[in-house]
Amino acid sequence: MKRLLLTLILAVATLAGLPSAASAAPPGEYQGTLASGATWLGHVPADWNGTVLLFAHGFGPLRPQDAPDDQTRQILLSEGYATLGSSYSGPTWWALETAEDDQFAALDAFTAVLGAEPRRTIAVGRSMGGLVSTRQGHRPRGEIDGVLTTCGIVAGGVNLNNYQLDGLHAITELLASDRTIPLVRYDSPEQAAQAATDVVAAVTEAQATPPGRARIALAAALFNVSGGAGTPAAQQERQFQQLVAGGALNRYVTARQQIELSAGGNSAWNRGVDYRALLAGSSRAGHVRALYREAGLDLRADLNRLTATADITADPWAVADLGRSSMPNGELRVPLLTIHTLIDELVPVEQVDWYTEHGRHRGDLLRSLYVDGAGHCTFRTSENLAALHVLEYRLDHGRWPGDPAAFGAGYPGGDPRFVRFAPDRLTGGIGEPGRLGRV
Numbered sequence: 001m002k003r004l005l006l007t008l009i010l011a012v013a014t015l016a017g018l019p020s021a022a023s024a025a026p027p028g029e030y031q032g033t034l035a036s037g038a039t040w041l042g043h044v045p046a047d048w049n050g051t052v053l054l055f056a057h058g059f060g061p062l063r064p065q066d067a068p069d070d071q072t073r074q075i076l077l078s079e080g081y082a083t084l085g086s087s088y089s090g091p092t093w094w095a096l097e098t099a100e101d102d103q104f105a106a107l108d109a110f111t112a113v114l115g116a117e118p119r120r121t122i123a124v125g126r127s128m129g130g131l132v133s134t135r136q137g138h139r140p141r142g143e144i145d146g147v148l149t150t151c152g153i154v155a156g157g158v159n160l161n162n163y164q165l166d167g168l169h170a171i172t173e174l175l176a177s178d179r180t181i182p183l184v185r186y187d188s189p190e191q192a193a194q195a196a197t198d199v200v201a202a203v204t205e206a207q208a209t210p211p212g213r214a215r216i217a218l219a220a221a222l223f224n225v226s227g228g229a230g231t232p233a234a235q236q237e238r239q240f241q242q243l244v245a246g247g248a249l250n251r252y253v254t255a256r257q258q259i260e261l262s263a264g265g266n267s268a269w270n271r272g273v274d275y276r277a278l279l280a281g282s283s284r285a286g287h288v289r290a291l292y293r294e295a296g297l298d299l300r301a302d303l304n305r306l307t308a309t310a311d312i313t314a315d316p317w318a319v320a321d322l323g324r325s326s327m328p329n330g331e332l333r334v335p336l337l338t339i340h341t342l343i344d345e346l347v348p349v350e351q352v353d354w355y356t357e358h359g360r361h362r363g364d365l366l367r368s369l370y371v372d373g374a375g376h377c378t379f380r381t382s383e384n385l386a387a388l389h390v391l392e393y394r395l396d397h398g399r400w401p402g403d404p405a406a407f408g409a410g411y412p413g414g415d416p417r418f419v420r421f422a423p424d425r426l427t428g429g430i431g432e433p434g435r436l437g438r439v
Contacts, residue, residue, distance in 0.1 A: 025113050027077075031064070032109050036089040036098060040106035041066050042082065042113065043073060049080030050119030053388075054107055054136075054144070056099065056129030058377070059255060062087045064106075068126055068150070071412065072381055082118070084110045094259040096157065096326040099132045104141060122391065124148045127347060127377055130338075131156065131326065134355075138330040146395050147336040148387055151377040153347050154338060154355040155426055157326030158319065160347075161259060161268035162435065163428030164252045165312065166278060167223035168199065169270055173309055174215045174302055176202035184256070184266040184312055192257035196250045203249060207240050210295035216240055217291050218302065221284035222275075223252070224348035224427050228374070232287035232294075242345035246375075251346060259322070265315030267322040275306040277434035283424040332361035337391045339383065342421060343374035354426040367400050370421035380413030 027046040033039050041064035053076065057065040066085040067073035073083055086106040088095035095102075103123070111117060123144045125133030130152015137147035153160055165183060172181045181199060186192040203219075206212025213236050220227070220239035225248065227235025243249045260266055279285050279299075292299040323329075340349045352368050359366075369390070371383055386408025393401045401407070408416035430437055 025115055030110070030113050032106075034086065034089070034102060034105045034109065036102055036105065038062070038087045038089040038098070038102040038106070039064050040084065040086045040109060042084040042106075042110045043077055044082050044114065045077040045080050047080050048082055048114070051080070052082045052084055052107065052110065052114075052118040052121045054103055054121055054123045054133075055083060055085035056103060056123065056125035056132040057085060058127030058129050059093050059258075062090050062093065062095065068377075068379075068384060069381075072384055075381070075385065075411065082110070082114065092258045092262045094128070094157070094255070094262040094326075096128075096131065097262055099129075100135055100139070103132065103136065104143065107143060120145045120395065122146045122148060122388070124150070124388070125152055126150050128153055130154060130347075131328070134328050134336065137332055137334050137336045138328055138360075140333050144334055146334050146391050148391050149336065149338050150379060150384065150387070151340055151344060151347050152338060153351060154328060154359075155351040155429060156328055157259060157322045158267055159351070159354060159426065159429050161256065161322070162270075162430065163222065163224060163426065164256070165268040165270055166273065166275070166428045167219045167225075168252060169310060169312070170215065170219040170222055170275075170306055171199055171202060173306055174218070175206045175212065183253075184260070184268060186257040186260060189254070189257055192254045196253035199253060200244055200249050203240070204244055207244075210291070211297055213240070214288070214291035214295040214297055215302070216243070217284070217288045218279070218299075219243075221279060221282045221288050222427060223248075224282075224350045225345055226284070226343045226348065227287070228343055232290040235284075235287050236291060242343075246345050248345040260318070263318040263321040263325075265318035266312075267314050267318040268312065269314040270310040270312050273307065273310050273428075274434045275310070276300070276303040278427055279303060281425060281433035282427040328355060328359050330360065332359065332365050335365050335367075335391060335394045336361070337387055337394070338366075338368045339371065339379065339387045340368065340423075341371045341373040341375060341378060342419075344376050346376040348426070349421075349423045350426040350429075353423040354429045354432070357425075358429075358431060364399075367394070369404055369418055370423075372417045372419045380408075380411075380416065382408035382411035382413045383416045383418070385411050386416045386418075
């Protein structure tokens, strides 16, 4: 309705001989507050090319962002793009309940500032924001033309909660069975923070012995955390560093409390999960077995123990809430490009495989790019910009280009590190071996 009203106003102004509103607003930064209480931030370039990049930020403080970083924003503005993003209205950092509506409302407000309808709007998301933008690709409301999701949680919140619970169950049962460490249904952020401290302490202590390292490798496999190439010992050391020094374990626990607060309860479960089947379906099973043999441990006994003690059930209303708000639901309606590093401790690249296999989409609408790098969202500026231009090529020509790296030539950070890659299956994902069912 707002868009229709703006169009009518512009038409009347033109007929009346008033100054045309077809040109962009004066260049600069613009801000505003939405009816939801969310704030928005936008930048208008000196010479607008007609495209708005609607940026969705990741899990964290509810502050508006309209680009992944200042350098990228400046390049985008120099190329004529208008940039925009909202803070989300929350109420928690897991803002999926409100993020889509807030992003669309910000687009309406920014369009009024621009004084003209965008020729094209591309939703760009980062991490949790990648799930926001992916969902916009499934429900574009006639306003989104394409989606670029970077390091995005494309497998959705229910899957994220479940496989992280699997890894935490392995840690608490095999490395800290003498302690009581709650894994779900947190009463407060403080309780979750203490649980995270206890989990990190258990893993740090266990790293000093061969049996402990073997069991950490098992938990890492359930988390879908990659150790890269090399010997089993070298892979396990890198997994340990990602989990502890990289802060992944702390995030797995403390972020769960925010998700539970948003969903109104616990949406994860492991009762009925077959941990032998989970590991058998993991690409990391071989190095786990090697470390178990070296440590003289009985892997089958540990996996049977995990299955026998898996007794966490979900709150049905929380599963329903997260299934509605935090999964990529419905048919994909516009072209969508994902970009992911090969090693990502927070959002593993296996999420892309789950989305490709279980999401509803035509094959020609979905494409993925893989970066030979490690870390969460650790893309070069050239890779972010190349991905954007690859998506634009698809929007302009109706087909995906052959050499994505060519679209990043000359940008800061060095040439794009794109490689041919096929991600493994998401261990612990819904509908995958060991955890049947659907959302």
